[in-house]
Amino acid sequence: MVVVPSVGRSQAASIAKSCKAEAPDSWRGYAVRWEGPCESGTAEGLGALRAYQNQRVVEAFYGRLKAGQISFGVMETPGGYLAGRFVGGHLVKDDDRNTIISAFREGASGAMAASESFGRKGNESSARYYKEIAERLASQMD
Amino acid sequence: MRVSETIQDSVGRNAKNRRSDVQLIQRLLTKHGYKIGFPDGICGPRTKFAIETFQHAFLRLPDGRIDPGGLSWKQLNAEGAGHRPSFRLTKLLPKPKHGVVNIGLTAVNNPYMLKVLGSPRKDYSEDCQPVTDAKLKRNITVASVGPFKVQGLSPAVSSLRSIMGDIHRDQPAVYSALGTAGMLCCRYQRNSKTQISNHSWGTAIDLTINGVLDKRGDNLVQTGLSLIAPIFNKHGWCWGAIFPTEDAMHFEAGKALIESWAGSLK
Numbered sequence: 001m002v003v004v005p006s007v008g009r010s011q012a013a014s015i016a017k018s019c020k021a022e023a024p025d026s027w028r029g030y031a032v033r034w035e036g037p038c039e040s041g042t043a044e045g046l047g048a049l050r051a052y053q054n055q056r057v058v059e060a061f062y063g064r065l066k067a068g069q070i071s072f073g074v075m076e077t078p079g080g081y082l083a084g085r086f087v088g089g090h091l092v093k094d095d096d097r098n099t100i101i102s103a104f105r106e107g108a109s110g111a112m113a114a115s116e117s118f119g120r121k122g123n124e125s126s127a128r129y130y131k132e133i134a135e136r137l138a139s140q141m142d
Numbered sequence: 143m144r145v146s147e148t149i150q151d152s153v154g155r156n157a158k159n160r161r162s163d164v165q166l167i168q169r170l171l172t173k174h175g176y177k178i179g180f181p182d183g184i185c186g187p188r189t190k191f192a193i194e195t196f197q198h199a200f201l202r203l204p205d206g207r208i209d210p211g212g213l214s215w216k217q218l219n220a221e222g223a224g225h226r227p228s229f230r231l232t233k234l235l236p237k238p239k240h241g242v243v244n245i246g247l248t249a250v251n252n253p254y255m256l257k258v259l260g261s262p263r264k265d266y267s268e269d270c271q272p273v274t275d276a277k278l279k280r281n282i283t284v285a286s287v288g289p290f291k292v293q294g295l296s297p298a299v300s301s302l303r304s305i306m307g308d309i310h311r312d313q314p315a316v317y318s319a320l321g322t323a324g325m326l327c328c329r330y331q332r333n334s335k336t337q338i339s340n341h342s343w344g345t346a347i348d349l350t351i352n353g354v355l356d357k358r359g360d361n362l363v364q365t366g367l368s369l370i371a372p373i374f375n376k377h378g379w380c381w382g383a384i385f386p387t388e389d390a391m392h393f394e395a396g397k398a399l400i401e402s403w404a405g406s407l408k
Contacts, residue, residue: 079232079364080354080391083323091353095290097324097341098270100355105268139332140358141323141348142339142392 019043022069024089027051030058034065035114035130042068046106048114048130061086062110062137063103074107074137081140083107101141108138148210148219154193155206159185167208170218171196174312177245177372191242192372198235198365199315231319231351231366237383237390238363243371247396249380250345252337254397258404262328262342270327273344281407282326282344289317294325294344297403298395301377302347308373316351316366323348323355323391345403346394356391363390 019038023030036047043049049061049070063073070089075082083103085092094100115130151158153167161183168181168189176192190206197204197214208214263274273279283296288306292299302325310317326344331337340346348355351366363383367390371381378399382392395403 076357077232077354079234079351080356082354093353095322095324097327097348100323101269101327101329136357136359140355142332142341142389 020068021049021065022089023051024070027059035117036065046110046113048110062107062133064106064110072106073103073110104137104140108134111137149208149215150210153185153208155190157207164189177375187239188242191238195368198233199369231316231364232354233365234362235365235368237361237388240384243375244380244384245375247375247378247380249385249394250340250397250400255340255343255400258400259343266328266330266338268329270329273328277407278343289320290322292322292325292347295403297406298345301395301399305374305377305379309370312373313369316369319352319366321350321353323350340394345400346392348391349393350391358389359387361388367391
């Protein structure tokens with residue numbers, strides 16, 4: 001795990017100027033930002049954690065962070081999605097379709113939370129972008 | 143797989159495409175599980191697509207062309223061709239065009255499945271629930287199909303086991319990377335409160351490559367799924383890559399299979 005300070009993008013309820021989140025090891029070397037709630041300076045709750053390279057998102061996690069660690073949701077990688085429960089930054093293998101469906105639901109909620117957060121700050125294009133991601137995640141599983 | 147014959151000239155895109163050479167390539171592609179029809183010696187879009195898909199197993203930039211003595215020829219003509227562990231199975235390709243996959247297969251829809259197999263249960267929600275219909279329930283089985291265990295309609299599970307056997311033989315690298323996101327799942331279709339998912343009958347499956355699910359609707363497909371789609375097609379299963387909304391992780395039994403299974407249920 002790489003501990004990275006991320007730029008403060010907390011909910012209105014949270015006053016934190018910066019919010020710590022632990023990025024997966026595979027994100028080493030990337031700039032990481034959290035868009036979601038913050039508790040005592042640590043990312044906590046639904047939102048979007050993104051890995052940036054040259055100011056472009058290369059991978060992202062949508063869903064729930066607990067104590068700054070990715071916990072349940074969807075990681076978007078260049079080859080597709082990893083969905084389910086994460087421990088120590090790694091996906092826990094689980095073929096149960098209900099778990100995967102729930103993970104996409106949680107991922108969609110995380111992306112929507114990020115969209116609403118951007119909307120509150122008047123960043124309409126980012127709000128639209130994350131709303132579209134939420135819709136895509138919600139329609140992944142049949 | 144190795145044949146003593148060889149090609150005299152190039153085959154594929156921007157190639158000479160001598161009839162006898164094309165026929166030989168078509169025969170070899172067929173042996174590798176690509177469904178390209180009768181080897182007629184004409185290098186049409188299906189043959190070109192099959193060459194390109196095959197090359198994705200070992201080339202970063204496939205050119206859709208096979209030259210005498212070249213790497214693609216050696217791979218195609220070698221035992222275990224295309225089985226390098228290093229090839230990038232989750233690398234994305236454009237989805238195939240219509241007329242290249244699912245040839246001669248018809249996908250099922252909700253009214254058809256309800257008419258032929260009946261409703262698996264009385265009520266549905268957004269989550270997977272078990273089958274309650276007595277007849278269908280008797281025919282649901284849990285079994286290993288090779289790389290993973292599934293729960294589904296018994297004949298569909300048997301068919302899947304045969305498919306996995308072929309994948310193991312023809313695409314072992316993909317076989318070892320395969321996983322599933324589930325087969326049987328009685329629930330509503332996404333964004334619907336009336337239509338039920340085709341997974342409700344246990345005749346459809348979603349696959350993962352190295353645990354990664356192909357993104358639905360981006361019109362791109364994972365290389366590994368492209369490599370095994372012809373094998374599914376050969377067994378009468380449709381690939382979701384060319385559904386109205388691209389859904390490449392999804393494979394489902396075609397109409398002819400469902401029809402043949404319906405009469406054999408206990």
